[in-house]
Amino acid sequence: MTEAADRAFTIAIDGPAAAGKGTISKAVAAHFGFAHLDTGLLYRAVGAKMLLGMEPGKAAKHLTTEDLGSADLRTPEVAQAASRVAVIPEVRAALLDFQRSFSRRAGGAVLDGRDIGTVICPKAEAKLFVTARAEVRARRRYDELVAKGDALSYEQVLADVHERDARDRDRAEAPLKPAPDAVTIDTSDLEIDAAVRTAISAIESRLS
Ligand code: C5P
Numbered sequence: 001m002t003e004a005a006d007r008a009f010t011i012a013i014d015g016p017a018a019a020g021k022g023t024i025s026k027a028v029a030a031h032f033g034f035a036h037l038d039t040g041l042l043y044r045a046v047g048a049k050m051l052l053g054m055e056p057g058k059a060a061k062h063l064t065t066e067d068l069g070s071a072d073l074r075t076p077e078v079a080q081a082a083s084r085v086a087v088i089p090e091v092r093a094a095l096l097d098f099q100r101s102f103s104r105r106a107g108g109a110v111l112d113g114r115d116i117g118t119v120i121c122p123k124a125e126a127k128l129f130v131t132a133r134a135e136v137r138a139r140r141r142y143d144e145l146v147a148k149g150d151a152l153s154y155e156q157v158l159a160d161v162h163e164r165d166a167r168d169r170d171r172a173e174a175p176l177k178p179a180p181d182a183v184t185i186d187t188s189d190l191e192i193d194a195a196v197r198t199a200i201s202a203i204e205s206r207l208s
Pocket of ligand 1: 017018039040041043044079082083084086112113114115116164168
């Protein structure tokens with residue numbers, strides 16, 4: 001194993017829904033050979049349990065890795081539920097240690113979410129803020145949902161995006177915002193390959 005592979009190196013990638021951070025995070029993790037954690041899944045899993053009637057704080061404390069594997073976590077209902085449980089300080093506190101210890105694992109880690117560069121890993125070696133215009137994000141999400149056979153209209157998806165953005169940005173605890181030292185990538189007018197290349201070169205300049 002090389003020296004670099006033993007090192008902890010954290011890449012924090014934040015941004016609003018459907019800006020492309022999931023795709024960029026996966027590509028970046030594959031490029032550098034780092035482990036990847038989609039932290040939105042933690043909130044989605046808690047949101048899904050709330051929809052089943054469980055108290056969100058309790059659900060967050062007892063979350064297991066099996067809870068993160070369900071395909072049902074990718075629905076619009078669960079996304080909205082996730083952003084509702086994400087405003088609860090007790091939920092955020094229960095998920096903190098897991099995310100922090102993942103971020104310092106040997107061999108490097110990529111975490112994507114809303115508060116990685118600001119709250120979870122303020123000392124991350126590289127920070128990106130991936131964003132795009134709301135209409136572009138809604139169009140991408142709409143196309144994904146149509147491909148899965150969902151019957152939502154574009155207007156509904158756009159309203160959902162605005163609602164979730166507002167809840168994520170305006171909450172008191174760990175609101176969505178770029179860390180002062182984050183590199184912002186606006187993917188509105190970028191092909192995904194170009195966005196990934198921009199992300200990789202921004203991170204490479206921090207690695208050397
Ligand atoms: O990224 P994703 O769309 O899966 O996230 C679902 C919701 O989880 C977000 O709208 C946000 O409210 C919440 N979240 C968060 N902090 C994170 C990741 C996700 O509050 N680090």
